[in-house]
Amino acid sequence: MLYISRWKTLFIWLVVALGVLVALPNAFTDEELETFPSWFPTQKITLGLDLQGGSHIMLKLERQDIVKERLETIVGDVRSQLRDAGIRYTGLSGVGQQIQVRITDADKIPAAIEALRSLTDPVSVGGLTGGTVNEVAVEQAEDGLLRLSLTDEGIDYRVSSALTQSMEVVRRRVDELGTTEPLIQRQGDDRIIVQVPGLTDPQRLKALLNQTAKLSFHMVDTSMPATEAINNRPPAQSEVLYSTDDPVVPYLIERRALISGENLVDAQASFDQRTNEPVVSFRFDSRGAQRFAQATQENVGRPFAIVLDQQVISAPVIREPILGGSGQISGNFSVEGANDLAVLLRAGALPATLTVVEERTVGPGLGQDSINAGVTASIIGGVAVIFFMIAFYGTFGIMANIALAANIAMILAALSLIGSTLTLPGIAGIVLTMGMAVDSNVLIYERIREEARNGRPLIQAIDVGFKKAFATIVDANLTTLIAAVVLFFLGSGPVRGFAVTLSIGIVTTVFTAFTLTFWLMAFWYRWKRPKHMPKSVRTGFFDNRNIRFMAARKFNFGLAMVISVASLVGFATVGMNLGIDFKGGSIIEVQARDGAADLSDIRERLSQLNLGEVQAQGFGDDTSALIRLQAQDGGENAEQSALTKVRGELEAEYDFRRVEVVGPSVSSDLTYSATIGVAAALFGILIYIWFRFEWQFALGAIIATLHDVVFTIGLFVVTGIEFNLTSIAAILTIIGYSLNDTVVVYDRMRENLRRYKKMPLEVLIDESINQTLSRTVLTAGSTILALGALYLFGGEVIASFTFAMLAGVLIGTFSSIYIAGPILIAFKLRPENFQRDETEGEKVPAKAGA
Structure with missing residues (x-):
């Protein structure tokens, strides 16, 4: 009765002693731990973002982008394969998840189906379990009409692959910022969580993560002025794109890309030796260098456009062939802007748009x-x-x-x-x-x-x-x-x-x-x-x-x-007074840089931004205020736009200590x-x-x-x-x-x-x-x-x-x-x-x- 063996006593106190020893490093700074013996444990509890500051951002892969891209790809494949097979067709179009084409000669329908077989064959999904998935199903209707449908399982496969690729791109972009121990993990079927401890500039992080960064080089179409193409219909092989300038400048750009960013092997921010302006120097791989040299040789004297995410960064005139496989992009960059563009280009392009659906930032x-x-x-x-x-x-x-x-x-x-x-x-x-x-x-x-x-x-x-x-x-x-x-x-x-x-x-x-x-x-x-x-x-x-x-x-x-x-x-x-977690919207905690927070002034200034209901109340001491914005109409991006407006209005007088933004899908x-x-x-x-x-x-x-x-x-x-x-x-x-x-x-x-x-x-x-x-x-x-x-x-x-x-x-x-x-x-x-x-x-x- 009340007897405890020596082994049990030893076990009890050994567990307690180990617990104290392992917990002890949390009482010391990292610098102090470096002076301790090598056998002393150094692993500490990781502090959450709400304790050490930083940003938590949830990104959602836009499924519709994948569907749209696959639809355009399949339409192009149908066109090329029917032409290669010598089969005449009409009415080729794609809407939603369905493509239809009418075969002119009814006797050629079996041959058309055979020509399109490569599109309907099962695709291997790889992985440990293997397996295949049918991405396209073909159906024959009356009067020579063929309908090709993108299957849901095929789209799910493409979304999953795009999410995996996006995670790698996001990881490279975040690593390029030089942050310590970022956490990047997949959540669900279409979301990525990015947590960056100690980050002091979440706006820069969001700007890097939001951009698809699809770089391409196109010839400028000089057959008509861009303004005429806007007022009338542009040529079928061209489209109007706008520059990043303020005010924007329209350009009539040939749709066919001379070369894409996939052939880039390096991009670095530097300064132009003549003007001392920040530029981005780039270098192609051997295949890209060859194609770039050929394109510039054939188009000397003509302007060409450098396009990033459907915006024209610059449109210089080709003065002479560029044979070395390298060049530079100029476009009135700031030093930070040039650095960020170089980061985007080095990390590669995202396969689809990533939308910020949740943000929680703590200063x-x-x-x-x-x-x-x-x-x-x-x-x-x-x-x-x-x-x-x-x-x-x-x-x-x-x-x-x-x-x-x-x-x-x-x-x-x-x-x-x-x-x-x-x-x-x-x-x-x-x-x-x-x-x-x-x-x-x-x-x-x-x-x-x-x-x-x-x-x-x-x-x-x-x-x-x-x-x-x-x-x-x-x-x-x-x-x-x-x-x-x-x-x-x-x-x-x-x-x-x-x-x-x-x-x-x-x-x-x-x-x-x-x-x-x-x-x-x-x-x-x-x-x-x-x-x-x-x-x-x-x-x-x-x-x-x-x-x-x-x-x-x-x-x-x-x-x-x-x-x-x-x-x-x-x-x-x-x-109940539901918070933004359940109804969407934004919470922003600000602290006045000088004196007390003026709540009435905050309400008046923000009410002019057309953000719907805006609440501002005291929070803690008299220098702090808590601002609540209602959920914005217009989807996930509208929440980020509202936050940007508030920052632009208040950041001169207030420090942003905490930001929480929850979009409708997350709520x-x-x-x-x-x-x-x-x-x-x-x-x-x-x-x-x-x-x-x-x-x-x-x-x-x-x-x-x-x-x-x-x-x-x-x-x-x-x-x-x-x-x-x-x-x-x-x-x-x-x-x-x-x-x-x-x-x-x-x-x-x-x-x-x-x-x-x-x-x-x-x-x-x-x-x-x-x-x-x-x-x-x-x-x-x-x-x-x-x-x-x-x-x-x-x-x-x-x-x-x-x-x-x-x-x-x-x-x-x-x-x-x-x-x-x-x-x-x-x-x-x-x-x-x-x-x-x-x-x-x-x-x-x-x-x-x-």
């Missing part, structure tokens, strides 16, 4: 403020929890605090080892874990105290207390873990960081509670040899309260139902994933509780949890607090916390049902709630202390998140008593269904038919 100053706020909140919350535990448990509280310190060190070590990114919500997860980790120790201590009060010797009370608390702690923490796992798979960005931190915290909490705390308790007992519970344990005032909770169940249950209905009515009529996806996330979490928890308890318990837990969700939604409706992506994290965490509380109470009810088969259910429920009252109050108190510190000192960015969490702790405690309990009575849970298993000395549910 380095705000990132440091967030770190300071998070650290301050963590320290204050930690100190509050430490004193709270010592005040109520004395010696036992010191043990709990040692376990809590080891717990936090192990969380930091795990985050360092897996290379996880710590975000501001992640810090919130650590602070929340501090509050909830106390719950395991409180459960153990209260079990020990109860067993000792029932007459067991202290050594036996400690042993039995740990064993009886184990199942309850596992059940309670697993329900929270289910919510965290769902949050990770269905969440994104900072919400995922919160889920990772919370999940790791749950695992380390269970580990420290049943290894380190048990070892400390055993060591203390062998050292002191006490006969009774320490007098420093001051939770006895909860004993023998015998509060009749169920006597007021009808009133409280009815009141809860009225509030729930009112919350749903308010949600359906008034609605709809987030709304869908948030709804699915809450539903999936509830379903997973329902299955688990149904498996572990009777069906009435599972139903009661879900109804109590739904009550908490509805109440929280009502709170957002009444207060008008912005409901954003972190609010979903708050709701899912409230679900986990509420179920944690409910499961603890249910576990005691189940134990008493096995013990007291003749006791009326109302009395048994009251007895169970009273027996766990000390744990309920102390856990809620410690969690409120931790969250309160986060709310008061954690900064404005997560204020709504922590406010919802604080309300959730209170309502979760209420529902575990006044919702979960009455449900069991309403569905007639019968104590006689439980009987004692005499062979095991334990009370277990009776089997059906027994």
Whole structure:
């Protein structure tokens, strides 16, 4: 009893020591770590963009660009292959995903189909699994009409290939900027996430990523003036393009490209030796050099155009043949503009347009403020929890605090080892874990105290207390873990960081509670040899309260139902103050460079930009302001255009500390994933509780949890607090916390049902709630202390998140008593269904038919 082998002791302290050692580098700067011995770990937690500053940009590959390009390619292939086969045709055209052509001679239709067979043959998709895909399907209609359709699976294949190619191009462009440790990853079927820590100029990054950078060289058509071609129809083989000048200059350009940017092998920014203006020097490969030499030899004296993404950069006259395979592009560039063009040309062209559909940019100053706020909140919350535990448990509280310190060190070590990114919500997860980790120790201590009060010797009370608390702690923490796992798979960005931190915290909490705390308790007992519970344990005032909770169940249950209905009515009529995550739009946090932020001036200036509804409000101190722009009409690019207008209007007087832009496609996806996330979490928890308890318990837990969700939604409706992506994290965490509380109470009810088969259910429920009252109050108190510190000192960015969490702790405690309990009575849970298993000395549910 209370015996721990040397190997187990060694293992426990080795894990704790390794956790501290691996977490320790986070307390030092990179320069300090370089002076440490080579064996000392150097891996640190990666700070998220909201803590160190930088840009998060989500790019969407325009599927329609792929479809359009494939359509034009197939039309060209049909034309050339029918001509090569000597088959006459008419009416060749392509619209949407369909091309049609009419064969003039009906007898030639089989030959035409055979000539087009190469277009309809399956294409190998490559990869490990191999396989083929049909990109084009051909169908014969009446009067010699052939219809060729681009298949959806073929387009999906082309989109997937284009996305892979685009990622490589994006990676090369970002690397050329010289940024440190950029993250570029694929998301879904048509999106790329680009995260660049520490970036101070997100506008330049977006400009580089937005450009397709398709470079080509064309002859200028001199058969008619460009203005005449604009007013009348230009020649069939030519088109009108415009220059990048201001005002723009039109050019009549031959459609056929002399040479394309695919033949470029290098491009560098330099200065023209004659004018000292910034230019871009380029060099072709051997094939490109040959074609360029031939084209310039044949067209001496004629102007040719250098075209980038359908805009004319310059149109010089060919004075003499260019035979060396190199040249330079001039076009009134700035030094930075020449550098950026060189970056684009070296990185290569994108196969399709990439549209910015989400942007989240944090300035380095705000990132440091967030770190300071998070650290301050963590320290204050930690100190509050430490004193709270010592005040109520004395010696036992010191043990709990040692376990809590080891717990936090192990969380930091795990985050360092897996290379996880710590975000501001992640810090919130650590602070929340501090509050909830106390719950395991409180459960153990209260079990020990109860067993000792029932007459067991202290050594036996400690042993039995740990064993009886184990199942309850596992059940309670697993329900929270289910919510965290769902949050990770269905969440994104900072919400995922919160889920990772919370999940790791749950695992380390269970580990420290049943290894380190048990070892400390055993060591203390062998050292002191006490006969009774320490007098420093001051939770006895909860004993023998015998509060009749169920006597007021009808009133409280009815009141809860009225509030729930009112919350749903308010949600359906008034609605919540949805953030940009769910309705699209922009949030911009600015700070005045001199003096206070003038909110009325900001509103007046931005209202003249034709951006729809514009809100400006104070944020934090009087130098800062938060600007909200409604979702813009005109698709994804309209959001970026609106942001550009705001920057142009305000950046002379204000620093842009934080920018969040969410386009309509992302906001709809987030709304869908948030709804699915809450539903999936509830379903997973329902299955688990149904498996572990009777069906009435599972139903009661879900109804109590739904009550908490509805109440929280009502709170957002009444207060008008912005409901954003972190609010979903708050709701899912409230679900986990509420179920944690409910499961603890249910576990005691189940134990008493096995013990007291003749006791009326109302009395048994009251007895169970009273027996766990000390744990309920102390856990809620410690969690409120931790969250309160986060709310008061954690900064404005997560204020709504922590406010919802604080309300959730209170309502979760209420529902575990006044919702979960009455449900069991309403569905007639019968104590006689439980009987004692005499062979095991334990009370277990009776089997059906027994």
